[in-house]
Amino acid sequence: MIKRMVIMLLATGAVFGGLYGFQTFKAGIIQKVMAGMANPPQTVSTADANVSDWQDQVEAVGTLKAVNGADLALQVSGIVEEKSFESGDTVVAGQSLLKLSAEDDIAKLAALKATADNYAISLKRAQDQQKVSAVSQATVDSDSANLKNAQALVAQQQAIIDQKTLRAPFAGRLGIRNVDLGQYLTAGTTIVTLQALDTLYVDLYLPQQALNQIKVGQDVTTTVDAYPGKTFPGKISAINSKVDPVSRNVQIRATMSNPDGLLLPGMFGRVKINIGSSQKLITLPQTAIVYNPYGDSVFIVDHPTANDSKNGVARQMFIKTGATRGDNVAIIDGVKAGEQVVIAGQIKLRNGTPVTIDNSHVPTFENAPEIKDQ
Known part of the structure; x- marks a missing residue:
């Protein structure tokens, strides 16, 4: 009886021991699997x-501007009589571009010139007579004043006629023509834009903290969206003498050459200024x-x-x-x-x-x- 109980106890212990060992082995496997899942590659x-x-740089956006650029207009009114340019032409300084009708003014000028010539003859006669004491000095002075007045009127009338001719104030490229022959122009109407494209400014604004890092003559490079991958070199030519009290920015102007005429005034550019040493x-x-x-x-x-x-x-x-x-x-x-x-x-x-x-x-x-x- 006792022997049988011992055998049963040993068998029970073996079963429970096996179960415990199996559970321990199972827990170890699960732990390793979970560890692998928690930290996979x-x-x-x-x-x-x-x-x-x-190389440290200061970057900003800028606007391109012609060194010489203007919207051309006349300061007098009139009808377009002659047009001697087309849109996009390249012109030289002083070239005649457009004339207004000026027949009445030219006729008036001729009359004034005739009056001035008459006063010149009268003055010459009075001066000759004065040499023999035939007229007084007062007569000579009066004729001289009349001649000067007539000559001034001639010059004034000539200026009025000249104002009816539009000339290029500088060499450059013309834009789109805004007038036609026979059109009546009022004073100040824009006829065409003229831009000198060989040299351009690029104006930009930098925070006041950058003032100790930039100076006149410093190299800059500019890029524009129209020509990806191409850079345009230039130099800082001016720094504004005051800081904007609202934005606390200072205006910087750089000058760059544009020999191929690729850049146009008004373009948006990205400007980089190298500062310090590499x-x-x-x-x-x-x-x-x-x-x-x-x-x-x-x-x-x-x-x-x-x-x-x-x-x-x-x-x-x-x-x-x-x-x-x-x-x-x-x-x-x-x-x-x-x-x-x-x-x-x-x-x-x-x-x-x-x-x-x-x-x-x-x-x-x-x-x-x-x-x-x-």
């Missing part, structure tokens, strides 16, 4: 931290930076095995950033040259997360990216 894209020449800094794509209120950071990929460049472990590193340029940003502190930095997929990472690197779809990052037509 994440696919990311990376870029190497490279050292490059970094530095060698580590640069990264801006997508690599994780911005947080408590500090900016990046994820650096460490490779436990030197031969395995496709797999690694993410390590978060707080950094100090500098200026940005296009798609890239300068790194002042926190990243060493040559380190592999995650540029896509950071949202899935934390310290120690295993990663798999896939750079098959990494875009190109440029200092001066441009919109390209697709």
